[in-house]
Amino acid sequence: MRSVGVWARAGWHRTQPVILAGGTALLIIITVLYWVPLIWWLLRYLIAEPSALPQDLPFLQLVGKTLLVSSVAALASVAGAYPLVLMWRLSGEFIKQLIVFLMVIPMVMGLLARNYSWIGMMSSNDLLPSMGWSMFGGRQLIYTQFSVYVVMSCIFVPIAFFILIQGISAVTKNHVDAARTLGLPDSKIVLFVIMPLTLRAAALAFGLTLAMSVGYFITPRMIGGGKTDFVSNAILKYVNLGDFGLASMLALSFLAVIAIPIAAIAMYAVRRRLLVTGR
């Protein structure tokens, strides 16, 4: 009886079939294309063919490195995107478009190509081909963990920028006018009005960038030169060797480690959306 009551309260009994069909179109696509393969794979390797990770695989070390490098890169990319977003909000149309253009072009150029270009720049001894990196000892930097931090942060700056834009758009002229009326000087408006209003978006940008970077394997492989491998690199290695069982166990173990942070970020994002848009 209770379930009927919930059904009725949700208003589903009044919903036309065409609306139900249209409203679930996206969910059906995601279920068929995403959840079915993922759940089938989970059931297969958790229940039907479970196996253990090899003793000599430094799983915890891999996870630690993945989380450390990803967190630093995510934090640095949000910190790097912040001045751009702030200037974007404080500027006129031309500067706004220029900043957006500067962020879009690297994204269009492609992920792999940008990693290739970092190898090219850091490998060169000449000033022009190295784009100035030769002055900072680019050749010594490449294939180190530091270079992975730098390149991953630079790669994720545009992504953090576009997430932060949503947050800073919520800061309106009315907020600034109200703060001014209350006697706050312009210098403090940035610190006490604009920054706190964008904090939630910054947290979301950090969370989403972190989530994207933990599953990343391109920069650690290309720029780290095998010294800063992530869990994803190890998974890819086993796939290339044809050992899908081991690759799956590694992926499942990693998923178990990051399941709680994923759930926390998802809940935070849902709550933020509810607060901001009411949906």
Next chain:
Amino acid sequence: MVEEHEQQLELKIPALRVGLWLLIVIIALLAVLPSIFLLLWAFAGTETVGLLSPHTSLHWFKQILSDSEWRDAITYSVILGIITSLVGCITLLIHFYFMRYAPSIFDRVAYINILLLVLIPSVTYALALRILGGALRIPESALLLAGHLIFVIPLQFFMLESKQDSVPTNLLFAGSTLGASHFKNITFVYLPLMKDALWNALVVGFFLSFDELVVATFVIDSPAVTVPRRLWDQVNTNMEPSPAVISCLIVGVYLITLAATYALKEVRGLLRVRNR
């Protein structure tokens, strides 16, 4: 009328502006320098990494465009990009339209699903897709289409969602009240209001799909490869400027699309003024 969130915030803090500009120059340089290097590499690249030729030429462009394997890879990526971007946009258009009529729980469930697509590491999904595809003998192209679609949908979702507030629900309800079917309401009311955002989502979706590597790395076993997979396969073998050439071609297409969109808008504006 300018929207409230689009009005410029005027703060008189010269020191902050100078500081921000300095930071922006450094960050922009770090973000843009690789793109500039790619341009130089495409036109003056050599087979030695980090070594540029003193002369610029179209040598590498000609070499890639005359190579049938590269042409096939570009065609494959373009077809995948167009199909996934189109399917993603159409699905999301239908989704956001019906969210005005459906119970709000649908919207929340869809949002949580989209978040999970982003948050769960893509290697996990790519691995699951690969193993399922192998077990059920699903063609590689179908797996790639599925993977690309799942990769593209979240970004298109966020792009289109941010435009929903500018389309009043009452307008859509008015259409329904006046007897329009949902199909007509979408075609003649919702679509015209969403067309700019939809076009942007279509373009971004295409470029995102074109650049997709994770699913391609896990799923492709046959000689028919996408552009990113081909570039990935040559990471250890050669340092020819092919990535730079492909990037320049993509940026060229992007800039042409941007210019065409702008020109089309201008022409439409002129025609509208003339018709008045």
